[in-house]
Amino acid sequence: MSQQSFFKRKWVQIGLAVGVITLGVIGSEVLVATAPTASRKPPEKVARLVTTEPVQAGNHNVSLLGYGVVQAEQQITLQARVSGAVKRIGDKFVPGATFKKGDVLIELDNTDYRIELQTAQANLAQAQSTFTSEQGNQVVAQSDFDLLGMNVDERERALILRKPQLEAARATVQSAQAGVERAKVNLERTILRAPFDGVVVSREASVGAQVSATTALGVLASSKAFWISVAVPQADLKWIRFPTGNQPGSTVCVSDASSAEQNCHPGRVLSLQTSVQDSGRQAQVLVEVPRNFGPQHQPLLLAQYVKVRFDGIELQNVFKLAPSSVHDSNVWVNDNGELDIRPVNIAYRAADYVLIDRGLSNGENIVTSNLGSPVNRMAIRTNEPSQTPSPATEAAKP
The missing domain is CATH 1.10.287 (Helix Hairpins)
Structure with missing residues (x-):
C-alpha cells in the first residue's frame, strides 16, 4: 500500500470519530432541552400537635418550705434542793417515759x-x-x-x-x-416531784448515790408543745403572717425531713427571732407544734431534723400553674390555633407551682406540651374537636 493511501485512510477514521462525538453532544443537548420539567410546590405548613388546659384565677396561699430541729418548749436539768442519799427512784423516771405534774421522780433518805x-x-x-x-x-x-x-x-x-x-x-x-x-x-x-407534764430525756440518778444541790439527776422536757427554729430566707418573710394582737400567726405543717408529708403535724408561727443563722445568713422563725396528736401520726422526737411548710399570706385572683408551663417569664397560650408566646408577671415561684397575677385571662388555654423550637404565632392543633382552626391552620391543610 502506498503512503498516500495510508494517510487518506487515517483522515477518514478521524473524521468519523469526530462526527460520532458531535452527534452525541448534539443529541444530549436536545434531550436536556426537550425533557419534561416538574413544577416546584411550596413546603406544606404542618400544625404542631399540642396539649392544652384551661386556666381559672382563684385565691391561693403562698407555701414556703423551711427546715429546723425539734426542741422542747421547756427543758430542765433535775437537781435536788437538799443533800442526801437516793432512797427510791420513781417508776416514771425512765428515759422516754411520760409523767404528770406532781409525780414522784426521786425520794431521798x-x-x-x-x-x-x-x-x-x-x-x-x-x-x-x-x-x-x-x-x-x-x-x-x-x-x-x-x-x-x-x-x-x-x-x-x-x-x-x-x-x-x-x-x-x-x-x-x-x-x-x-x-x-x-x-x-x-x-x-427530799421528795423530788415533776414540775410539769413532760417526758424524761435522760437519767443519771441511782439508788444509794449521795447527791447534793449541784448534782444533776436527769433531764426533763415539757410535753405541752415542741418548738422549732426554722431557717427562712429573709426575702420570704413578707409571705409569713406573724402574731399581732388577737390575730394568730400562719399555720404550718411539720413532718420528718425525709417523709412525703402525709402525716404532718399542724402548728403555728410564734415569732420572728432577733438574730439570723450563722450559716447562710437566713432568718429564724420560731414555730410551735402541740403534742396532742393522735395515734395515726408518727411522733416527733427531740433533736429530729424536720421540714416545715408554711401556709403563708393569701394572694387573690392569681393563676396557679405547674413550673413546666412557665418558660422564664412567658406562658404559651393557644390563641385559636396559633401559639401566643405571652409575657406574664410572676407573683411567686415555688418548687412545685408558680402564681401568676398578670398576663392571663380566665378560660384561656395554655399549652402544656414541651415544644422544641417554639415560634410566636406558629400553627398548633389539639385533639379537641371544639377548637376553632386559625387561617394559618386552614392554609396548612392539603
Whole structure:
C-alpha cells in the first residue's frame, strides 16, 4: 500500500470519530432541552400537635418550705434542793417515759430532816412557853406599877413593865416558827416531784448515790408543745403572717425531713427571732407544734431534723400553674390555633407551682406540651374537636 493511501485512510477514521462525538453532544443537548420539567410546590405548613388546659384565677396561699430541729418548749436539768442519799427512784423516771405534774421522780433518805423538824418543833414549844411566862410577868409588873403610882419617863416605864423582855420572847417564838417552817420545807424537798407534764430525756440518778444541790439527776422536757427554729430566707418573710394582737400567726405543717408529708403535724408561727443563722445568713422563725396528736401520726422526737411548710399570706385572683408551663417569664397560650408566646408577671415561684397575677385571662388555654423550637404565632392543633382552626391552620391543610 502506498503512503498516500495510508494517510487518506487515517483522515477518514478521524473524521468519523469526530462526527460520532458531535452527534452525541448534539443529541444530549436536545434531550436536556426537550425533557419534561416538574413544577416546584411550596413546603406544606404542618400544625404542631399540642396539649392544652384551661386556666381559672382563684385565691391561693403562698407555701414556703423551711427546715429546723425539734426542741422542747421547756427543758430542765433535775437537781435536788437538799443533800442526801437516793432512797427510791420513781417508776416514771425512765428515759422516754411520760409523767404528770406532781409525780414522784426521786425520794431521798429523810431521816436527818425528820430529826431537824422534831428539834425545830421542840424549840418552838420552848419559845412559846417562855413567851407565855413573860406575858404573865408583864401583867404583874403593870399591877405593881399602878399601885406605886410612880412618875417616870417612857424609857424607865418600858423597863419597869418588862417590855424589852416581852419583845425578846416574841422574837424567839418567831425565829422558832421559822425554824419549823424551814425544817418542813427541807423534809418536803427530799421528795423530788415533776414540775410539769413532760417526758424524761435522760437519767443519771441511782439508788444509794449521795447527791447534793449541784448534782444533776436527769433531764426533763415539757410535753405541752415542741418548738422549732426554722431557717427562712429573709426575702420570704413578707409571705409569713406573724402574731399581732388577737390575730394568730400562719399555720404550718411539720413532718420528718425525709417523709412525703402525709402525716404532718399542724402548728403555728410564734415569732420572728432577733438574730439570723450563722450559716447562710437566713432568718429564724420560731414555730410551735402541740403534742396532742393522735395515734395515726408518727411522733416527733427531740433533736429530729424536720421540714416545715408554711401556709403563708393569701394572694387573690392569681393563676396557679405547674413550673413546666412557665418558660422564664412567658406562658404559651393557644390563641385559636396559633401559639401566643405571652409575657406574664410572676407573683411567686415555688418548687412545685408558680402564681401568676398578670398576663392571663380566665378560660384561656395554655399549652402544656414541651415544644422544641417554639415560634410566636406558629400553627398548633389539639385533639379537641371544639377548637376553632386559625387561617394559618386552614392554609396548612392539603
